[in-house]
Amino acid sequence: MxxxxxxxxxVLLITLFxxxxxxxxxxxxxxxxxxxxxxxxxxxxxxKIRAVSSWYFEVEHLKRVILWGTILLHKRIGKLSSQAHxxxxxxxxxxxxxxxxxxxxxxxxxxxxxxxxxxxxxKNVNDTYGHDVGDEVIKMLGxxxxxxxxxxxxxxxxxxxxxxxxxxxxxxxxxxVIAERLRKNVAEMSFPICQHITISIGVTSFLPxxxxxxxxxxxxxxxxxxxxKAGRNKVIVQDIPEDLALxxxxx
Numbered sequence: 001m002x003x004x005x006x007x008x009x010x011v012l013l014i015t016l017f018x019x020x021x022x023x024x025x026x027x028x029x030x031x032x033x034x035x036x037x038x039x040x041x042x043x044x045x046x047x048k049i050r051a052v053s054s055w056y057f058e059v060e061h062l063k064r065v066i067l068w069g070t071i072l073l074h075k076r077i078g079k080l081s082s083q084a085h086x087x088x089x090x091x092x093x094x095x096x097x098x099x100x101x102x103x104x105x106x107x108x109x110x111x112x113x114x115x116x117x118x119x120x121x122x123k124n125v126n127d128t129y130g131h132d133v134g135d136e137v138i139k140m141l142g143x144x145x146x147x148x149x150x151x152x153x154x155x156x157x158x159x160x161x162x163x164x165x166x167x168x169x170x171x172x173x174x175x176x177v178i179a180e181r182l183r184k185n186v187a188e189m190s191f192p193i194c195q196h197i198t199i200s201i202g203v204t205s206f207l208p209x210x211x212x213x214x215x216x217x218x219x220x221x222x223x224x225x226x227x228x229k230a231g232r233n234k235v236i237v238q239d240i241p242e243d244l245a246l247x248x249x250x251x
Contacts, residue, residue, distance in 0.1 A: 029059045033066055040070050087157040089135060090142030098156040098164065105154050106208040109168040113175035113205040114220040117145075117182070119161035120198045120232040133193045134161075140191060141199075148182065164217075172205035172237065179203050179235045187233065198233035200224060206240055215240050 032052045036045050049067045054060040085097030093101065106112060119125075119141065126134040138161060145155050145163060154166040167175060179201045186199050202223030206216040223238035230236065 029053055030062070033059070033062055036066065036070075046070055087142075090139055090157050092142050092146065092163070093154060093156040095156065095158055098154060098158075098166070101154055102166065102213060105152070105166055105168045106213065109208060111169065111171050111205060112208055112216070113167040113170040113172060113203065114216045115165040115167065115175060115179050115182075116158075116202040116217075116220040116224045117141075117163040117165070118200050118224055118228070120200055120228075122161035122197075125194050125197065129193045136192050137194065137197060140189070141186065141197075144186065144189070145182075148185075164220075170205075172203070175203050175205055176235065176237055183233065183235055200227035200232045201235045202227055203235060203237045204240055211240055 029052050033049065036049045036052070039045055042048075046067065049063065049070060052059075052063055054063045085093060085100055087094045087097075119137065122134065122137075125137060138157070141163070142155075142157060145165065149155055149165065150167075152168050154164075156164045156166075158164050167178070170178070183199055183201055186197065189196070191197055202220045202225070204216055204219040204223060206213075206219075219238050219240045223236040226238070227234040227236040
C-alpha cells in the first residue's frame with residue numbers, strides 16, 4: 001500500500017492541481033459576472049460585462065441575461081433622469097435641470113449673460129383660443145429658442161410662459177443683440193390659430209468669479225418686470241446692483 005501510494009502520489013497531485021486550475025478557470029467568469037451584477041448602476045458596467053470571457057454555454061447564457069437586464073436598467077435610469085431634468089412640453093431643461101447643469105456653464109467662463117423671456121398676454125391666448133393652442137405656442141417658442149442657440153447655451157422653461165437662456169462667454173453687448181433679434185423674430189412668426197404673439201425680455205451679464213448666479217437671475221427677472229411695465233414687446237437691460245451681489249454672496 002505504501003509503495004502504491006508513493007507511486008500514485010505524483011499523479012494524484014497533478015490531477016488535484018489540474019482540477020484546481022480548471023475550477024478556478026470555470027469559476028472566474030462566474031465571479032466576474034456576479035461582481036458586475038452587484039454594480040449594475042455603474043456607467044461602464046455594460047462594457048465590463050461584454051468583456052467577460054464566456055467559453056462555455058452556461059456562462060454565455062448567464063452573461064446574455066445579465067447584459068440584457070443591465071441595458072434595460074440603464075435605459076430606465078436614463079429615462080427617469082431625463083424626465084426629472086426636462087420640461088415634458090418643450091423638451092427643454094426645467095428648473096432642476098438648469099441648476100444641475102449650471103456649474104458646468106459657469107466653469108472657465110469669464111463672463112456669462114442671462115436672458116429671461118416671457119410671452120406677452122399669454123393668459124389671453126389661453127382664455128381666447130384654449131390651452132391646446134397655448135401649449136402649441138409654448139412648444140413653437142421653445143423650438144425656436146433651441147434652434148437659435150449654441151450647444152453650450154442652457155435653455156430652460158422656468159414655468160408657465162417664461163423661459164431662461166444662460167449664455168456662457170457672451171458679454172452684455174452681444175446678449176442685447178441676441179435678445180433684440182429674438183424679440184423681432186418672434187413678433188414676425190406665425191403661430192397656429194392665434195397667429196402672432198410678442199415677448200418681453202430682461203437681460204443682464206455677470207462675472208461668475210465675482211457675482212453669484214442668484215444675483216444675476218434676480219436682476220434679469222427685475223429687467224423683465226420693467227419690460228412688462230414699459231408696455232411689453234421690449235428688451236430691457238439691467239446691471240447687477242452691487243448691494244444685491246454682496247448680499248447674496250454673503251448668503
